[in-house]
Amino acid sequence: MKNISLLLVSILLLQACIGTDLVDDFVEAKIVIENPISSLKVDSSYQFKALYFNNVGKPAEASFQWSSSDENILQITSNGLATGMAEGESTILVAANGIFATLSLLVNDTTIIVQDERVAVLATVSSYPLTGNAILKKQGGKTLLEFDERFNTTSALPGLYVYLTNNVNTINNALEVAKVKAFSGAQIYEISEDISLNEYDYVLFYCKPFLVPVGNGQLKP
Amino acid sequence: MTKTMKKSISTLLIFFSVCAAFAGDGWVQPKNKGYFKLSEWWLIGDQHFTNTGEIDPNQTRATYITSIYGEYGLSNKFTAVAYFPFFTRSVAYTQKSATTGEIIQQGDAINSIGDTELSIKYGLLQKGPIFLSGTYTLGLPFGIAEGGTDGSLQTGIGTTYHMLRLDASTSFRVGKFYPFVSVNGAYNHRMERFSNEMRYGIKVGVELNKWLIILQSNGIYSFKNIENNFGDGGTTIFGNNVEYLSIMPEIAYKITDKFGLTAGVGGAFWGKLILATPSFTAGIFWTP
Structure with a gap:
């Protein structure tokens, strides 16, 4: 009887614990220029904004320092307000926490926003299929994520979700866009959060209930 | 692979606990005789067979089933059989x-009675x-289908x-043994x-003094007449179209004529939509 009691106690102890998975979620920290332009009009100003993402892809506070490679062409204040001085080409640099990002732009007769959409070529990282393109764009005041007609993935998973993220190793800190509605063909999802097109660099597909990474695509440019 | 799990499992094995509930084979129990078993079955898996039979990683999931299995001879022809997983986690x-x-996501757990047969x-x-026998089984859904x-x-x-x-069974003589x-x-x-x-x-099995050594292979083929693999939730070993x-392999050791211990480990070498990881069982049996 004593042995049986020991066995039962051992069974209960075995079942009692909830174990822990260690998620390898390291990524290089980075700075993103949130609102890039390709050219700035002479004698006009433009306020640049930047975001800092730490080494798990999470937005974090940072003190940015801005500078210009040629102040005769473009001057920029320490808080990112740029002014076109003369026609030519300059590179702005924004630095924080030991890392930096750069942006080359022209100073000429017009100010041009870099892009109104970004495209990701989707690819699987698992045994589940994932093909097609995802387009992140601004349209009619809305931010949309669109899959083109070549989009194809699996219906075999219990909950396939699409995210925007800067860390493809985890859905932690990712922006959940939606549960995938259809597993092939063109479709559009409206993003409820107010985000810039440059805030996230990846479109990520994950089986949310079981945390199965399915695939992703890097948004370009 | 983008995520590494704390627990690393080198072999791609699995077996299904309910198999233990069908241990009677082609033989039936004599009248007023029986076989009873209290056992624990568990599986901890961080990878699964996909719908195409490949193996992919997933969040570690565990299932523990503590059950009583019993056979009792109502007559020399009829045997009543029950499988009661009275605690499933x-x-x-x-x-x-x-x-x-940092904790990214807190773990979760549910406890209940499991599906009973x-x-x-x-x-x-x-x-x-x-020996040839036929069995009708009624499966009762006492477990939780969507929890957590x-x-x-x-x-x-x-x-x-x-x-x-x-079930069909036979025994024959090989030297001094009867496998x-x-x-x-x-x-x-x-x-x-x-x-x-x-x-x-x-x-196949053979008794060697107080030891019983068994090797069995089991399979499931789904007719896939219901397309949805998972319903509204998710699953580990309880999915559709698994x-x-x-x-x-399993061993049993008779401590006395009426009382003994069993232990086993098993795994699938092929599968679809089921965790791909070893599972284990241990139990005690008695034959009053």
Whole structure:
């Protein structure tokens, strides 16, 4: 009887614990220029904004320092307000926490926003299929994520979700866009959060209930 | 692979606990005789067979089933059989960042009675050393089909099922030993949300003094008459359209004529939509 009691106690102890998975979620920290332009009009100003993402892809506070490679062409204040001085080409640099990002732009007769959409070529990282393109764009005041007609993935998973993220190793800190509605063909999802097109660099597909990474695509440019 | 798990499992194994509930093979119990077993079965898996039979990683999931299995001879032809998983626990592991040490997602667990089986077994034929029996099983969905914070934890499939099964067994002499061989086949008709399936298996065993050594292989073929693999939630071993082919060695040791211990480990060498990781069982049995 004593042995049986020991066995039962051992069974209960075995079942009692909830174990822990260690998620390898390291990524290089980075700075993103949130609102890039390709050219700035002479004698006009433009306020640049930047975001800092730490080494798990999470937005974090940072003190940015801005500078210009040629102040005769473009001057920029320490808080990112740029002014076109003369026609030519300059590179702005924004630095924080030991890392930096750069942006080359022209100073000429017009100010041009870099892009109104970004495209990701989707690819699987698992045994589940994932093909097609995802387009992140601004349209009619809305931010949309669109899959083109070549989009194809699996219906075999219990909950396939699409995210925007800067860390493809985890859905932690990712922006959940939606549960995938259809597993092939063109479709559009409206993003409820107010985000810039440059805030996230990846479109990520994950089986949310079981945390199965399915695939992703890097948004370009 | 983008995520590494704390627990690393090198072999791609699995077996299904319910197999233990069909240990009677072609033989039936004599009148007023019985066989009872208290056992624990557990599986902890961080990878799964996909719908195409490949193996992919997932959040670690664990299932623990503590059960009583019993056979009792109502007559020399009829045997009543019951499988009662009186405590079933389903667990999803906590997710912790290896970079920052922060908890990304808290773990989750549910406890309940599991799906229970009541069977009646009939001795159809005894011809020389060959024994044939037929069994009807009623599967009762006492487990939780969608539990936990996101509905993905399960201790049962949530639907009733009816299964008809044939077992044939024989024993023969090899030197001073009497090994046995059993084969079985079953048709499992499941009600809502789940496909019907065919189950099959083969078992060989031999008794060596106080030891009984068994090697069995079992499989499930899904007819896939219900397309949705998962319903609204998710699953580990309770999914729809699960298929596998497993092999499981098991040993039993008789401490006395009426009391003994069993232990086994098993795993699938092929499967679909089921965790691909070893599972284990240990128990005590008695034959009053």
